[in-house]
Structure formats: structure tokens, C-alpha cells
Amino acid sequence: MPSEIIINCSKVIADHGWNIAFAESASAGRLSAEFSLTEHSGKILRGGITCYEVFVKEQILHVRRSLIETYTPESPEVTRELAERTAYIFNSDITVALTGLTTPGGSESSEKPVGTIFLYIMTPLGDVSRREVFSGSQEEIVLQAADMAAALIHDKIR
Template identity: 45%
Template sequence: MDNKNLYEKIGELLIAHDFTIAFAESATAGRLSADFSLIEDAGKFLKGGVVCYDACIKEDMLHVDHELIQKFTPESMEVTKAITYGLSKIIKADIHIGVTGLTCPGGSESESKPVGTMFIYGSFQGAPIFAERIKFDGNKSEIISATVSHCATLLYRYLQSISR
């Protein structure tokens, strides 16, 4: 299924279940929110999002503990879960999705966490629905596109699983 059809199916499922969604985006810098806004009738399910590219936004706006970031790095599953939880406190929605990761050299890049390592966390009404660490190859734009696509796939699988 191509991305356009995938997004349309997600929109239909969100509307059918009367679910709303919000995003906390670090590495994807708003791309998820933007892509979801293009789905027909997005106003029926898209609540909004927070771009938390810099650690200070994670801390100040999403109330992620500074020590958590220091201990695990901004690009980690622990911090991704924390930004998702923080988002749920400021944007009320049924589904919250958080994304962090390394799209270019620097940051917390290491042998065990190379460029392209992405962290995706999703929750439904506070309960985890997916948590994934995944590695994508390519340049920054390709890594972001692959991550956004993968988030959509994870969400679609979840929505399909509860629609049966």
C-alpha cells in the first residue's frame, strides 16, 4: 500500500473509532503532524503536535526530567516515552506518538547508536501500544521520510488490530 492510501486508511479508522491523535516530534520536526494534516477530514482527529527538537523544549514544555535526558540522551526510548507522556498532559487526545532519533552525525551518535537510529513510542489513553527502536539508512531527508512512513505503518497496524 502506498503512503497516500495508508494515510487515507488511517484517517478512516481514526474517524470510525472517533479517536484523536497528537504528536511529540524531535527528529521528525513536525513532519508527522504536517503529513497527517493532509489526510481528508484531518480536523476530525488531529489535535496537534509539539516540535521538541532541542532538549530545552523537551524539558520546559513537555516536562521531561533533565536527569533522564542526561542519563539516557535525548535520542533514546526512555526520552521518547517521556515526551509522549509529557505531550499527553498538554494536548488531550486518545493516541499520542513520540519520535526521537539521529538523522545526522553528532548528538549521542555512537557505534551502538549510529545515524539513522530512531525511537518511536505510541500510547492509547495512556497505555503503550508500540515502542520501537529502528535503524534507517540514507541522508537526513530519507531517514525522516522513512521514520514518518514507519510511524504510519505502526499506527495502521494498531488500528487494524482493534478493528477486528
């Protein structure tokens, strides 16, 4: 069952008559799945793409290799590019892109530890960029990120 903030966010999106799409790297489709479980999913959910591997970011979403090499796949710059490309593909009113590190083995560092999540959210009322460091298991990090995305959308458009 989705969290209360995801349920409330879905209702606000539906009340505006808007839709939502997702580009998900670290969350691998979990945000789309959480929003699909709300009563308003049929009205709001446009779709999403899981772009866990760099290949998908580059070949499907056409994120420039130079951007990924300069900033890493888990960065605000790449996350923004993912949101912009996804908004175009899905013709979405609201677009959420999420990258980050939920397990060791990516581009983690002392400045970007495991648990770091980057969000870029595009809405008709303006964009939101956020970097947050969560703790917990891989699933707990992803669910915290999903709730944060929903809260940021809700606060921006209500």
C-alpha cells in the same frame, strides 16, 4: 502528498472517532504535517509540538534533566516520557513521540548510528515502542519513520 499508509491510518483513526497528537524531535513537525494533508485531518489531528532542542523537552514538556543525562535525548526512555507528557497536554487518544538521529552531531555511537529513530506510541488499545535504523538522506529517514509510525498505529487499532 502523504503516503498511502498515512492516509489509511488517518481513516482508521477517524473511523474510531479518535484524535492524534505528536511530540517530534528529529522529525521537527513533519509527522504532523503529513497527517494534516489527509482528508480526515480535520477530524483527527489534535496538534503537536516540535521539541528538537533539549531545552524544549525540559522546559515545555517537563522531561527530567536526569532522564536525558542518563539516557540521552534520543532514547526509548526519553521518547516514552515525551509521549506521556504530550498525551496529557493535548488530551489525545493517540500520541506519537519521535526522537532520533537524522544527521551527525547528536548522541550517535556504534550502537546508535545516524538513522536511528525511536518511537513511542500511546493508543487506547495499548502502547507501542520501536527502535529502527533507517538509511538515506535526512528527509528520507524522517519519511520512513512517519510511515513506520502510521503502520504501527494502523496495525494496533484496526
